[in-house]
Amino acid sequence: MKVRKNRNSSHKKWATIFSVFPGGGHFYNRQYLRGSLFLLLMASYGYLFGGVILFGKQGGGMIGLFTLGTVPGEDHSLFFLIEGLLALVLILIGLAIYLFSIYDARKNGEKRDAGESPYKISEQYKDTVNKGFPYLLMLPGILAMTLSVVFPILATVLISMTNYNINNMPPNKLFEWVGLGNYLNMFKLASWQSALLYTLSWTIIWTICATSLTIVLGIGVAVLVNQREIKFKRFFRTIIILPWAIPAFISVMMFSVFFNDSFGAMNLQVIPFLDRLFPFLEITALPWKTQVEFTRLALILIQGWLGFPYTFVMVTGVLQSIPGELYEAAQMDGASRFQQFRKITLPWVLLTTAPVLITQFTYNFSNFNVIYLFNGGGPVIAGQQTGGTDILVSWVYKITTESAAREFGMGAAITVFISLIVMSIALTQYIRTDAFKGGLKK
Numbered sequence: 001m002k003v004r005k006n007r008n009s010s011h012k013k014w015a016t017i018f019s020v021f022p023g024g025g026h027f028y029n030r031q032y033l034r035g036s037l038f039l040l041l042m043a044s045y046g047y048l049f050g051g052v053i054l055f056g057k058q059g060g061g062m063i064g065l066f067t068l069g070t071v072p073g074e075d076h077s078l079f080f081l082i083e084g085l086l087a088l089v090l091i092l093i094g095l096a097i098y099l100f101s102i103y104d105a106r107k108n109g110e111k112r113d114a115g116e117s118p119y120k121i122s123e124q125y126k127d128t129v130n131k132g133f134p135y136l137l138m139l140p141g142i143l144a145m146t147l148s149v150v151f152p153i154l155a156t157v158l159i160s161m162t163n164y165n166i167n168n169m170p171p172n173k174l175f176e177w178v179g180l181g182n183y184l185n186m187f188k189l190a191s192w193q194s195a196l197l198y199t200l201s202w203t204i205i206w207t208i209c210a211t212s213l214t215i216v217l218g219i220g221v222a223v224l225v226n227q228r229e230i231k232f233k234r235f236f237r238t239i240i241i242l243p244w245a246i247p248a249f250i251s252v253m254m255f256s257v258f259f260n261d262s263f264g265a266m267n268l269q270v271i272p273f274l275d276r277l278f279p280f281l282e283i284t285a286l287p288w289k290t291q292v293e294f295t296r297l298a299l300i301l302i303q304g305w306l307g308f309p310y311t312f313v314m315v316t317g318v319l320q321s322i323p324g325e326l327y328e329a330a331q332m333d334g335a336s337r338f339q340q341f342r343k344i345t346l347p348w349v350l351l352t353t354a355p356v357l358i359t360q361f362t363y364n365f366s367n368f369n370v371i372y373l374f375n376g377g378g379p380v381i382a383g384q385q386t387g388g389t390d391i392l393v394s395w396v397y398k399i400t401t402e403s404a405a406r407e408f409g410m411g412a413a414i415t416v417f418i419s420l421i422v423m424s425i426a427l428t429q430y431i432r433t434d435a436f437k438g439g440l441k442k
Contacts, residue, residue: 015109016102025105029118038101045097047088058091062087067160069174076155077170081158085151153419160412166405175409182413192410195385195395205389206300207365213304214364215357218311225312225344226319237316244309252373259288259374289375292388299389303370307360311353318352319345362422368394392418 011029018435019025022042026035037309051061067085071074085183108118160182186192225236243251258265267285275283322345330340350357371377377387377394385403386395392414400411 011112012106012109013103017380019102019105022098022101025109029105029108029112031105031108031118034104037359038104042098042101045094049094062091068176069170072271073172073175075171075174077162077164077168077174079170081162082155085155086156089146089151094392118371141281149218152155156412156415160407160416162409164412165409165410169406178409182410183417186410186417187412191385196385196414199386199390199395202296202389203365206296206371206389206391207361209300210303210307210367211357211361211364213300214307214360215311217304217308217347219315219349221308222312222315222319226316237312240312241309243305244313248306248369251306252370254304255298255305256289256374259298261285261287264288288381292379292381295375295379295389299370299374302374303364303367306370307364311357311360314353314356315349318349321352322348354429358426361429362426365391365422365425366418368393368397372397 013023016024018028019305020278023037023039025033026038027030062084064075064080065082065087068077069080096159106195111118123408132271153216161179163178164175182290221240224230225233225240230236237278256312257263267373271283271285275281286294288298327340330344335343371389371391375387375389377390378396381388385399387398390398396411396414396418399405399407399414
């Protein structure tokens with residue numbers, strides 16, 4: 001039923017004002033059932049979660065988030081921090097419901113100002129289903145992602161702002177907020193600064209070299225096997241993907257024995273064979289696990305071996321999609337094999353696989369398994385907090401679980417620092433790729 005239009009009416013304004021009290025705006029709009037539902041919902045939410053928000057299960061809640069406990073031996077600072085963060089999430093959910101009630105009352109007041117009847121519950125339901133159905137489908141995934149991804153990230157950020165270590169280990173002792181102290185110490189204190197720069201530089205070298213080797217080997221072998229002259233393609237493809245089929249954990253442990261200085265096959269069998277084959281090189285046993293440079297070289301070679309089958313499989317699929325007419329036209333123009341690869345194959349492969357190849361860089365930046373399983377991040381360097389081949393993520397593991405100080409707060413700060421680097425690099429490269437630009441245009 002239409003109501004008479006009043007150009008001077010201000011239902012929208014008054015509905016917004018009355019909505020400060022949950023459901024008040026709907027009562028003003030004569031939507032008594034909806035107003036009662038919002039009032040009941042907010043009252044129930046406050047009744048169910050009000051105590052949890054303020055005090056938590058362990059006596060924490062929002063109050064505990066600020067204090068992190070006051071009685072050593074009884075209060076647990078970590079529980080207080082987690083419960084405080086959970087209370088903050090509950091507050092945000094309640095605030096979202098409250099703001100939606102204001103928005104809904106405001107929209108209905110706007111309809112009254114336009115001379116229209118406010119939404120009925122049945123009309124609101126149909127409108128929600130029609131317009132909000134995709135969001136309703138996404139809601140379970142969003143909630144799962146919030147609990148499994150966002151919540152731990154926020155907890156890590158908060159821990160990075162505390163002095164949580166072995167000297168402040170709850171429940172016997174309490175840790176406190178230090179703000180950005182860990183981040184400042186990371187760059188100001190000589191011991192932390194030296195270890196950070198040393199580890200960060202090797203992490204960058206490791207990421208670039210290991211990933212580049214993986215990509216070059218994968219693309220090169222895929223292009224080679226895809227040549228028309230090569231017979232038994234299926235057999236070769238099956239052999240090539242075997243390193244990918246074997247669990248990386250087992251492969252790295254095998255390589256750890258293979259490169260052992262004393263009894264490894266590399267020094268006892270492979271190098272003597274190469275020395276007999278090429279005597280002019282005068283190759284001798286090498287300190288693969290006791291000298292930093294050779295350990296780093298071994299790690300890069302191992303990751304190249306482990307990672308290239310994935311790139312090989314991906315590029316092989318892309319090569320099948322390249323139209324043969326392009327190569328035929330290039331041959332008619334007199335283009336060599338290398339020119340065909342440079343002008344046709346490589347641009348096509350990179351355009352299609354660039355986003356996935358970028359993930360290889362971000363993966364290797366935090367590739368803990370290969371570094372730690374091969375040599376525990378060693379060899380040890382005198383006067384340095386980190387091992388010779390430790391990358392940032394393995395260094396964080398050591399200072400939080402193996403060091404005597406157990407610097408959880410500093411470890412969390414370094415973790416946040418790593419995450420910012422990885423996200424910045426990945427986002428920058430994604431935006432610059434043609435595949436990403438094509439997605440934006442759509």
